[in-house]
Amino acid sequence: MLGRTANGLFWMFRYIERAENTARLIDAGLRMSLTRMHGHEEEWESVLRSSGVFSAYSASNAEVTGADAVNYLLRDKSNPSSILSAIEAARNNGRMVRTALTREAWEATNECYLDIKAQLARKVSGADMPEIINNIKQRTGLIRGAFHGTMLRNELYNFSRIGTFIERADNTSRILDVKYYVLLPAVSYVGSSLDNVQWESILRSVSAHRSYGWVYDDDYKPSNIADFLILNGRMPRSLAYCYDKINANLSYLEREYGERTSCHETAAATQGMLREREIQSIMDSGLHEFLQDFISQNSRVAAEIADVYRFYQD
């Protein structure tokens, strides 16, 4: 297969994942603003930061308001991570690699784009938000379903999956990093309602506020939340889960190509670290530093994969 095709699949699935994650972040932000007990719309600043677009947003907006932030995250074309931009980028990549996709996977992508583009053609009113967020989740879910149900499990599949999990790991780690301070024992007032709201919003951003209760105690506990999102291999948005998947897909490629390279080593080392570390030691030695390290490690894995499998012209 062409290096450019591998790259196109990788980014197509990164962008689909990104669109879905941005939808979740907006969802969490909306929820926070409903339960807010003071007037300041600070949750939107943290949503913008989690999405990695706060400084770009601030460059064109004087203040952070819910309406502006939602509009920026949802449909601003100058924001490359907005849902509209991400879905368009996913679809453009899909068009470029059209020959690598099944008809079902392509049509689900194309229909997602046509539908969301029409829905986001105008500013969205607050009343329409739930329906739109829901639709975005459903549409991206349909792409995933069509993809899983019809794609041959070959290298095309592996590159697509790797893109999904690199993006997801990046997203989860950024969400945690923006909020890391509320998980630190020194600054959190255990059991205060403010903390509960903050913690719940972290879990909501990764659609984990329900599953948390099944795995841990009813009560939110910072170290459990961190454990769930970083080390729990059963939690599909945790860093550990993402790295299990990245490694599984890289192993297929290793076997098929008969070659183990730097990207396999880096990814395996990351996976090994996530399997061995204990949450308490991570918290003790600094959650923020841990996440910063992880984010750059994750980018390194992506860059090495691009290099080894010739994604770009040299």
Place this chain on the structure above:
Amino acid sequence: MPFDEMLTSDNLPRAPYKGYFNWHSEQKTSDLIKKSRDAENIFRKTGITFAVYGKEDSSERLIPFDIVPRIISGSEWRKLAQGIEQRVMALNAFLDDIYHKQEIIKAGRVPRALIEKNDAFLPEMIGMRPPGGVYTHIIGTDIVRTGEGEFYVLEDNARTPSGVSYMLENRETMMQMFPELFHLNKVRPVENYPKLLRQSLAAVAPPGCTGKPRIAVLTPGIFNSAFYEHAYLADQMGVELVEGSDLRVINGKVAMRTTRGYEAIDVLYRRVDDDYLDPLSFRPDSTLGVPGIMDVYRAGNITIANAPGTGIADDKAIYSYMPDIVEFYTGQKPILENVPTYRCSEPDTLQYVLEHLAELVVKEVHGSGGYGMLVGPAASKRECTEFAAKLKARPGNYIAQPTLSLSTVPILVKKGLAPRHVDLRPFVLVSNKVQIIPGGLTRVALKEGSLVVNSSQGGGTKDTWVLED
């Protein structure tokens, strides 16, 4: 009254349409209109769009599809196919001659200046004989009809003709929506086109290629108006769809960058224009092509389909010489007629054209897509005056033709059937043999009375049936 292909002047169906007509008279128009919308949804969903350049909004558009098929009888088709085959053989012989001995010029049948001062003539091709001796491998001959058995060739598209994906998707859609029609009528299949194309390309692989030839389709990329077709054909043939950035010359071969390293290509079906093919030979600013591919080509290590420089054969300035060209190389009278063409470069002719503008169609020699042309009978006085000025300024840039009374085929409108003008582009494959796919792309002017069928100007398409009879 233009010739209607479905109905006689007594409103009775002509022979090839009888089966369809009877079926149609039992359908409710409202049901058919609903089917028509279903078809549009199928096209939209599949992403069969074309890009309209220079339009910011809705930059991807659907070509309207009309669900009433255009039907050609077996005997009509046989005559057409013979004529097309003769013409295609002549085109290839002409190209070989023009880039070698130039006997047709020496014989005084085609003026030297017309060839050598033509932008479509590539000096880089002089003395070059492509693998298998084939220059134009894929041809879309534009045909119009004016009456019973009266066909004219309007254009020979010998460079990179497009539209074949619409032929295939139109058929696919019709078979999905109206399976019963294909039981009622014996329609010759077109679906094997991608397979034939692949075989045809493999058959002209370079002589040094042993084993299974590696084929790729070269596209300018997703923003090209025909990108959908490029991806579609690559997919259907099971070959890679490459862009210029995927290719480079390595060890005297053109190779594509795969995840495992560079792999050589033997046959490149390129959908990139000559100018952009090789920045070292042609436009130096091109990023769509492959630096050095012309050297590989001249060394005989890759087949480029269609060959560079084939544009000299379908140039509008050459068109008027086609009857001579056919006769010169085949030794026979042309089976298919040319539309009478006035060369505005000749002063007397220019005078005639200027005096008869209101009756003529005037085209730019290098134009395409229906842009920059004047349809005299449909133009206002002012448009004619303005066009006359352009014509006088650069007469060599124009040819003129009488306005043909193009045949009509009905389309479905709210009130039922209504006649609209059509043309036809059958597709031809040339390798060690000539294959003409029974059918083609019928383009239809959706506006009542309009003669412009181009999709960029509001034209639509129809499924085209050639009957087995």
